[in-house]
Amino acid sequence: MTRKQRRLYFVLLGMLALGTATALVLTAINDTLVYFYTPADIQAKHIGPDRRLRVGGLVEQGSVVKMGETVRFTVTDLTATLPVTYTGVLPDLFREGQGVVAEGRLDGKGMFLASEVLAKHDEKYMPKEVSEALKKSGRWQEEEGQAKK
Known part of the structure; x- marks a missing residue:
């Protein structure tokens, strides 16, 4: 060579x-x-159960059900909803009608199994996708940056 x-x-x-x-x-x-999705994104796309992701939106009014340390609630972006199950201690700011980001996986049956739940930290924080959905639906109050009740 x-x-x-x-x-x-x-x-x-x-x-x-x-x-x-x-x-x-x-x-x-x-x-x-770890990608961020809204409930409408999850319905529109076919995401496998092995994929780790974050789901953001508002906790739907009347959807929180506590069973010991397990909590079931529904996340909505006012276009679509997604049922969520979480076992653990929820943040102090977690409540119905407030913004939330949950990290976990889909179970293949439409239930989101959250391993971590983050609540909004002040009145002005909201995921961009959720605020856009609120503006499209007409439920956005510009001066307060919150959804109409």
């Missing part, structure tokens, strides 16, 4: 190694990403 052939061989081998490393990094990043 000549010097030129050996150099070409090492350059090609280096490019192959770089391509493999890039593919592995991109796969690892994709596995750790």
